[in-house]
Amino acid sequence: MVAINIDRFVKRYGSVEVVHDISFDIKEGEFLVLVGPSGCGKSTILRMVAGLEEISGGELRMQGTRVNELSPKERQVAMVFQDYALYPHMSVEQNIGFSLELARVPRTERQEQVKRVADILQIGHLLHRRPRELSGGQRQRVAIGRAMVRKPHLFLFDEPLSNLDAKLRAEMRGQIKRLHQSLKTTSMYVTHDQLEAMTLADRIICLLDGHIAQMGTPHDLFDRPANVFVAEFIGSPTMNIVPVTAGAAGGRPVLTLAGGGQVGLPAGMVLPALTNGGNVLAGIRPEHLSDTPTPGTTAHIEGVIEMLEPLGSDILVTMQAGGATLTARCTDKGQFQPGQPLTLHFDPARLHLFDSKTQMRLT
Amino acid sequence: MLRKILATAVLLAATAGSVSAQEPRTLTIISHNVHKTAATGGDLATAQNIAGEWAERNNVTLNWVTLDIGPLHDRLLREMSLGETSVDLAAVLNTRIVPSVASLLEPLDPHMQANPIEDFDGIAEGLRNATVIDGKRVAVPYRHATNALHFNKTLLAERGVAVPATLNEMLAAARAATYTRDDGTRVYGLVTTLDTHVTALQFLSAFGAVYIDADLNVRANSPEMVAGLTELANLYKEGVLPSNVTALGLDELIATMREGRGVFAINPFSRYTALNDPAASLYPGQIDVMPFPTNEPGKASANTEFWSWAIPANSKQKDLAYDLIRELSGKDATVRAALNGNGPVRPAAYDDPRIIEKLPYAAAEAIGLRDASVAVPAFAGAVEATTIFIEEMQAAVLGLKTPEDAAAALQTRAEELVAKSK
Amino acid sequence: MRRLNPAAILMLAPTHLLLFLVIALPSIYVFWLSLNESTYGSDLTFVGFNNYVTVLTSPYFWRAALNTLIVVNAVVYIELLIAIGMAALFLGGVRYPKIMFAIVLMPYAISEVVGVLVWKIMLNTGSGVLARTIEALGFGMFNWSVSPPLALSVVTLISIWHHLPFTFLLIYAGMLAIPKSLYEASRIDGASRWQEFWRITLPLTVPAILISLIFRFVFAFRLFSEVWLLTAGGPARLTEVLAVYLYQSGFKYGEFGTASATGWLMVLGSLGVASVYLWAMHRRMVSGND
Missing domain, CATH: 3.40.50.300 (P-loop containing nucleotide triphosphate hydrolases)
Incomplete structure (x- = not known):
């Protein structure tokens, strides 16, 4: 009522x-x-x-x-x-x-x-x-x-x-x-x-x-x-928003970062209808990025650790990856060192795509 | 080095000082505005600038400080209590020249012996005597303000009332001339200021009443005083006196007379000029003045106050100040000051053709001055004595006390005061 | 109470020195004068508390004290009520607030002497515009100058007129300092405008009211020019106030001893009257209410 x-x-x-x-x-x-x-x-x-x-x-x-x-x-x-x-x-x-x-x-x-x-x-x-x-x-x-x-x-x-x-x-x-x-x-x-x-x-x-x-x-x-x-x-730490170009390579969708790095998405994943020649904003929350793969995390992105912010049991890891800065919230077991290479895994379903001009969600 | 600079500076300053001695000297005079007008002519078109001419001859700049009576004496007495004062010359009211004040004034006898004032004995004797304290002359009389009866001839004629010759005729005339105009304006038969002692004592003295005589005898509780107070109270009750008479100031009195809202007025002779001023008065030339009448035909009653010039004993320029007194007190200067509106302290001045020609009231004032007596004598409690008088007189006029009670209280209180002052 | 360190004391010293020189020292000197007989041209003669005895046994002093007390109380309280009413009006919003504000403050900008004289002219019996209006309205001749109660009423009126802006400013500032959210809370709690004023505005203006009462009592006690210019204490010394009494003895009779004694009695008197409010103020400060 x-x-x-x-x-x-x-x-x-x-x-x-x-x-x-x-x-x-x-x-x-x-x-x-x-x-x-x-x-x-x-x-x-x-x-x-x-x-x-x-x-x-x-x-x-x-x-x-x-x-x-x-x-x-x-x-x-x-x-x-x-x-x-x-x-x-x-x-x-x-x-x-x-x-x-x-x-x-x-x-x-x-x-x-x-x-x-x-x-x-x-x-x-x-x-x-x-x-x-x-x-x-x-x-x-x-x-x-x-x-x-x-x-x-x-x-x-x-x-x-x-x-x-x-x-x-x-x-x-x-x-x-x-x-x-x-x-x-x-x-x-x-x-x-x-x-x-x-x-x-x-x-x-x-x-x-x-x-x-x-x-x-x-x-x-x-x-x-x-x-x-x-x-x-909404959400803390803030969602990572990265400008990317969405396209396809080898029969599966690929996001190309500004610095040229590429993130391959699983074959069969359907991207929303793209506008602006595929120039979109890709978003992923830090807690959805992980340094250890799990069954759902079928995509990954590679880069170099830039900064660490320990929160106690968790740690915020900031990584440079092909021209983009990403923050991940990981479990802290003392495994990170600045300057070291790092691969972050994520579930493609957790990926948000927005129109780069209207800033609206692409569905 | 520093010492040398300082020495040079002092030397330079000293040189500058000697140069500045050629510059005009400044003489500071503290007085009421009436004295400045008498000595300089003020704004009058016919100004006789007696003091100004002297200043120019002697290369002196005159610095006049003019104040109302109370503040004037207060300031002067404070200046004289200091180690040194910048006041060189002062006008002092007769009631203020008491022994404690006289001790702060420069004795003038040595100056007068060295440099006599022209025909000093030509100044009225009573005034001359009142300015000698403990055998020393401390002041030179300059201005007298002798009270008289002003009356609006036009209004009297309109009301069909004859010009009175005696006190009783005057009282009857005042009553007869009191009326309300068609537009609601009240015309008062008699206008006077009752916030001061002088005019009230003038009225009472016409009945023969004396408050404190020259020998400091208190004579307030007399049948004459009671009769005078009773008459004043009756006049107030009957509306012949203005309803706010106890708060009526001089400015209001002048305005009332100029606007034809008053028929008779008690004020000094010299007010004639102001009351008949063509620029401000609705009755120019119609407000005449006569000596205040008594019931004895031909005999006037005149209450007077007078001002004198004096030099503070702690002044720095006593010789210069005395020279100005000497100038202002000369025979011709007295006449010229009278033309400026001053009340001349030399009776002979009234015979001067210039005065007879210019001042229509000269002859009347000469009679007034002849019969004049001082309102309140000078003694330590003189100011307080006037306050006591004003209080008891107002109480009687407003009916807060009977005239008998007021006169009795006046007697007791003034006696106490005189006893205390002795 | 916090302890002051030497540096702080040193920095406060010039202020204290100044206060000492211009207030404490003259007060002490006046007290010394009050124990002496003194006039122009004579040396001081120590007389102990004789001057106080003289003043305190003078019926004129007591009449002046009574007149002062009546006028001061009337002035302060009536002025306060009007100021509170006006401040509440302004708080509620008036048209052309800046012009209105300027009009309200104007009397304070006018020289006291000029203001009183203009009033005197307007109230002049028989010829003043106000006096004639009162007469035309059928109240009879407005002959205030010979009636002590009326004269003191006129003194009260003019004094209120002249000082109202001061009290208004204090009260209005006090009301402005009340957080707006309190009014919103009370509106939500269901308070009417009247309840809002009575239950929120007024209690929270109490500190400003106390301050203005203290200031105004102390200032009003010095009441002089209104009386001096209107009646000079007359008729028959019936409208004298303490400052006029002091002026008479000090500056007319030249009796500095009794004048100084009167001055000190006035200080004690005004402190006595203001002390109720000073005490209330102190209590609020100690208990931490604001």
């Missing part, structure tokens, strides 16, 4: 249009993540849904009803802000209970509900503190608690974790995920961090310059990026 319809959203500031004709739906209980670099319009869309920004064009429907003109309160949304936006002059209890107080919920009932939320978030012992006496993680929990206590139809998260350090961010990410699994509230989450998007989302919308670059499940975006932008944005 569809909870929210975003129908042809446009946002203009004066004559500048920053969101261009964007439409998507959010299903009941779904966790939707808007991801993209800064300036892509993701926060603007979220704030238009919240009612904090006027909708310049298009329609917002909740449960099928147009709500463009309703106030944030009437839309029954709750929001977690990037800077937490906790009221500095109120205690944690007052912060969480503020919306209930405004809604004239009786004091005892209010206290009960605040307590319930605080217990879920494990901040019950902090209820009488002021925000400035809390750590970053605790503040974030209070902010989430303030959103939860209202039992909203829709949770909105505006880059809620970006002010936290890496360790806390991972922890809070887990907490948000668990919360969503238990509460099942429809959520819309904005982040510039693809890892957060991948780990949290039921569905991701990747935005670029006010347009949707791709919309789909994390798997869709990871396995079949629709364009070079999404391919590079």
Whole structure:
């Protein structure tokens, strides 16, 4: 069942249009993540849904009803802000209970509900503190608690974790995920961090310059990026993208690198319809390149190790191969030395081809 | 080496100093603006620049610092308390020439013996005597401001009221001439400033009231004082005095008279010029002046304040400053200053044909000066005595106190003050 | 409290030296003067606390103190209320904000003396445009100069008019410093405009309010030119304020001892009035609230 319809959203500031004709739906209980670099319009869309920004064009429907003109309160949304936006002059209890107080919920009932939320978030012992006496993680929990206590139809998260350090961010990410699994509230989450998007989302919308670059499940975006932008944005380390000329030699497809090196692909592999005389961008993720062949890895590429970046059990190996630079994520057994020759194996099915001009995926 | 350079520099500076001695010297004078106008003619078309001519003859640049009465004395007293001052010549009000101040002023007798002032005895005796403290002459009288009664002849004629000859006639006339014009403008029978003691004491003295006499006897609690205060309070209550009379300043008084919103006004004779100024007054030549009448026909009551020139004892150019005093105090200079609007301290000046011709009020002022007495005598508590008077007088006028209570309080408080000052 | 190292102390020294020379030293000298009898042309005579006794037993001092207290409190609080209201209006957005801002700040750019005199002319009984308007509206003759309550009201009005921009600026800056996201959060929490102002804007402007109260109490205590130019303390010394009282004794009577004593009593008085807020401020700083 569809909870929210975003129908042809446009946002203009004066004559500048920053969101261009964007439409998507959010299903009941779904966790939707808007991801993209800064300036892509993701926060603007979220704030238009919240009612904090006027909708310049298009329609917002909740449960099928147009709500463009309703106030944030009437839309029954709750929001977690990037800077937490906790009221500095109120205690944690007052912060969480503020919306209930405004809604004239009786004091005892209010206290009960605040307590319930605080217990879920494990901040019950902090209820009488002021925000400035809390750590970053605790503040974030209070902010989430303030959103939860209202039992909203829709949770909105505006880059809620970006002010936290890496360790806390991972922890809070887990907490948000668990919360969503238990509460099942429809959520819309904005982040510039693809890892957060991948780990949290039921569905991701990747935005670029006010347009949707791709919309789909994390798997869709990871396995079949629709364009070079999404391919590079999703996944870490970044996908290797190399300009190649696709052709055929000896009855099988061959990719020729800029420096003249060639990569033979298995006979019988069908390349997509090629354009631009076969000049395409070939992409492969570092984790899909391996220094040891396995049954599936029927193609390989040879080169010389340029740089090593150990990650612990894994190691990032950067290799020069016929004019192209490739990074592979391998298991580190101390087997690599810079300057040594190396052969990287891969499964041709993991290869992504993009049009060199339109940057779109070739299928 | 350094020493040599310094020595040369000092030598050069010394030479420059001797050269600059040929340059005009600067004489700094601190006074009220009226003294500058009296001595230089100011902006008048008929200016008699007495001080300017002297300055040119003596190759002196005059540096006038003009201030209002309070700040003038404050500045002067502070300058005189220093080790040395750049003020060479100062105008001082009679009430301020008290022993503690006199000790800071240059005794003028030696200067006068060496270089006498022309016909010094021609200056009114009362003024001459008041400027000798502990047997030493510390100042030379220069300007008197004697209060008189100004009246708008046109308005009196319009209201069909005759020019009064006695105090009671004047009070009746003021009442009769008080009315409201068709456009709502109020015309007040009597306009005076009651934020100062001088004009109020002028009014009261017409009843024979004296606040503190020349021998420092407090005589405030008298039937005359009570009668005068009662009359003032009645005039205020009846709307004959302007409703804001206790806050009415000199500028407002002048404006009120020029615009025909006042019939009678208490102010010094010399205000005649300003009130009849064709450029600013709606009644040029119509605002006449007479000595303030009493109920004794032919006898005027006149309250006076006067200013004198004095030299700070810590000044650096006493001889030069004295020379200017001498110049300004001469017989001819006195007449010429009077033509500039000064109140001449030589009674003989009123007989001068130039004054009779130019100043229509000369004869009246001569009578006023003849009958004049000082408003408040000089003593250490003189300034505070005026403050006390203003307070009690205002309280009586506004009806905050009965005239009897005000007069009694005035007596007690002034006596305490005089006792303390002795 | 952090400890200062010698280099830091050395670098702060010129500031401290300057403060010592222009503030501490004159204050100490004035205190010394207040223990002496002193006038022009005479040496100091030590009289102990006699000058304080003289001042404190003078009914004029107490009347001036009472007038000062009434006017200062009226000025500061009314001014604060107007400033808060105006700042809230500006925060909510006004048309032509730059022009409006310039208009609001204008009184502060006008010389105090000029401002007061213009008001005085406009309020001149019987001829001033404001006085005549009030009369035309049927309120009777606006004869403020002979009525101490009215005169002090006029003083209050003009003082507020002149200093409002200062308070407004402080309060407005305080309001601008409130993060926008707090308003957004409160809107999402369901706060109305009024609730937003009452529950978010106002509590978070408290530090700015405290600062402006402290400043304005201390400044307002020195109230002089309005009274001096309007009534000079009259009629019958009924509208004198402390600064006028001090001026009379110091610069009219030349009694520097009592004037200095009055000066010190004024310092203590203004500190006393401002201390409530200083204390509140200190408490907030110690407890770390902002």
